[in-house]
Amino acid sequence: MTKLAVLKKQWMQNSEVREAYDTHAYEFEIARSLIEARTEAGFTQAEVAKRMGTTQSVVARIEGGAQLPSMKSVIRYATAIGAHPVLQLMRDKPQ
Template identity: 45%
Template structure:
């Protein structure tokens, strides 16, 4: 069932990416989506459900769903607890922003 849901989400995302307005809005929220994607990927690679992660962190499934939604920025401590729960290591890095203009 999870694999089917994952495929449906991927298909929907691929379709949405064809809409220029969606692409602009998505790019404006790139950091939030990147964090959400990293959280979801860590959980999936650990073969854990949101409920599993919640139990390991001592919180609720709803709290994990909020973390993975990308609508809020969690504390570093929360991210560290999520990493520990999923058997991963938290890494934070700084990057120069991507420019839409050429600098040549």
């Protein structure tokens, strides 16, 4: 388990942290998907920024998970790494 995974596991035991995380879970999942796609494609943030015609700090914000990127930004990002976005909605399991 990575150091980050260990820390996350510890933090998630705190109900306040877990509630805050759950509030932004979708944003974090999107950010994780973007970062994973970029690293699998072998690009740095700076290289993606150059291909997008923007700055590395903009790419860092897109990947940051603090706010959702626009669909236009996701498409530009995907194109820059030689990919295309796919939107998929999953139904929640009944509780």
